[in-house]
Amino acid sequence: MKPKLKIFLAGAIAIAAPQFAHAAEKVSFNRDIRPILSDICFTCHGPDVSKIKGGLRLDNKESAMKGGESGPAIVPGKPDASEVYKRLITHDADDLMPPKKSGKTLKPEQVETFRRWIAEGAEYQGHWSFIKPERPAVPGKSAQFSVLSSQSKQGVQSEILSTEHCTDVSAKSPRTVCFAS
Numbered sequence: 001m002k003p004k005l006k007i008f009l010a011g012a013i014a015i016a017a018p019q020f021a022h023a024a025e026k027v028s029f030n031r032d033i034r035p036i037l038s039d040i041c042f043t044c045h046g047p048d049v050s051k052i053k054g055g056l057r058l059d060n061k062e063s064a065m066k067g068g069e070s071g072p073a074i075v076p077g078k079p080d081a082s083e084v085y086k087r088l089i090t091h092d093a094d095d096l097m098p099p100k101k102s103g104k105t106l107k108p109e110q111v112e113t114f115r116r117w118i119a120e121g122a123e124y125q126g127h128w129s130f131i132k133p134e135r136p137a138v139p140g141k142s143a144q145f146s147v148l149s150s151q152s153k154q155g156v157q158s159e160i161l162s163t164e165h166c167t168d169v170s171a172k173s174p175r176t177v178c179f180a181s
């Protein structure tokens with residue numbers, strides 16, 4: 001192979017690789033599914049019970065599993081058996097979701113994201129602001145961090161907690177101090 005071509009190929013692979021990595025990544029409820037649901041579905045299937053259509057709520061897993069008038073809306077692992085997915089791909093204009101008159105549509109890649117999410121188990125997550133961010137393990141170090149809570153600053157309590165607890169720092173608890181031990 002000519003050296004120039006080699007360099008070109010290496011560059012092309014480097015540019016393409018992150019996209020492949022993204023394609024293989026698991027669908028995340030909060031990142032990929034929640035925005036679609038709240039933009040497009042929650043007006044008629046959301047937490048506002050007075051506006052619920054078809055007896056179906058999609059804003060929590062329990063209700064989605066239970067489904068609406070036609071039974072379970074989501075069957076984890078089985079998009080083809082899930083009413084939610086069927087309603088996104090149907091050719092019957094009466095059944096298609098969201099209904100035409102809502103003026104909203106799903107892009108084909110959003111439909112595919114739904115399919116993958118259900119195929120991967122249809123995990124729901126709490127609202128993003130209530131979830132602790134995940135901190136990747138620090139390589140070569142024990143995953144132990146010292147956490148000084150507000151109490152420990154006052155000398156009441158001092159604890160060694162795992163990295164998960166440390167992530168409180170970036171969340172809503174400014175009084176928690178966390179550093180590598």
Ligand code: HEC
Nearest residue numbers: 040041044053054056068069070071073083084097098102
């Ligand atoms: C403008 C209101 C509206 C929006 C937006 C909407 N739907 Fe619906 N949906 C309905 C109505 C009305 C029904 C009941 C009539 C029917 O079954 O077609 C229904 C029924 C359903 C059902 C069947 C429930 C059952 O058990 O019979 C599913 C599944 C569903 N919708 C999924 C969705 C999804 C997923 C979205 C978002 C992509 C969505 N809908 C957006 C109005 C809406």
